[in-house]
Amino acid sequence: MVYAAPKIEDLLPIIDTGATFSLFNGKRARSIGLELMAGKQVMLGGLSGVLAARLDRVTLEILGSRIDCEVTFSESEIRRELLGRHELFSRVRFGFREGLSAGYFHPQP
Numbered sequence: 528m529v530y531a532a533p534k535i536e537d538l539l540p541i542i543d544t545g546a547t548f549s550l551f552n553g554k555r556a557r558s559i560g561l562e563l564m565a566g567k568q569v570m571l572g573g574l575s576g577v578l579a580a581r582l583d584r585v586t587l588e589i590l591g592s593r594i595d596c597e598v599t600f601s602e603s604e605i606r607r608e609l610l611g612r613h614e615l616f617s618r619v620r621f622g623f624r625e626g627l628s629a630g631y632f633h634p635q636p
Contacts, residue, residue, distance in 0.1 A: 538608055542621055542630075546611030547571075549587075549598040550580060556600045559585065563600055571599065578603065587615070592634035594618050 540549070548571060556563040566581030580599035587594045596614035622631035 540608040540610045543609040543611055544616075546573075546609045548580070548582070548609075548611045548613045549596070549615055550578075550605065550609045550611065551598060551600050552605050552608060553581070553600045553602055556581070556583070561585070561600070563602070566600065568602075569599060578605070589619065589634070590632055592619070594634070 538551070538555075540551070548569070550571065553563050556566075561583055563581055566583035569580055569582050571578045571580050579602040581602065582597055582599050584595065584597050587596060587598070594615060596618065598613075598615075618636055620631070620633040620636060623629070624631075
């Protein structure tokens with residue numbers, strides 16, 4: 528039997544320390560082999576109001592490191608995709624040096 532892995536998509540999400548959940552456009556769910564509406568519905572609140580999204584478990588790959596975590600996929604179109612705190616921030620380290628315009632990532636907490 529031959530298994531075809533779901534298509535992996537490159538994206539450039541914003542690291543948002545104020546976001547509880549990582550949030551991706553719902554259109555991405557199908558392209559990685561998920562049924563969007565099968566995920567648990569959650570309502571996300573932010574500056575622009577409330578957004579319906581679906582919670583699902585995925586494996587993110589960040590700079591070659593794979594991180595298994597729960598993320599949300601929007602039920603409607605969104606302009607920005609985000610990396611939020613839920614599960615992800617306890618599994619990796621991010622750092623920033625604003626004066627140098629530099630960022631840091633380490634695959635262990």
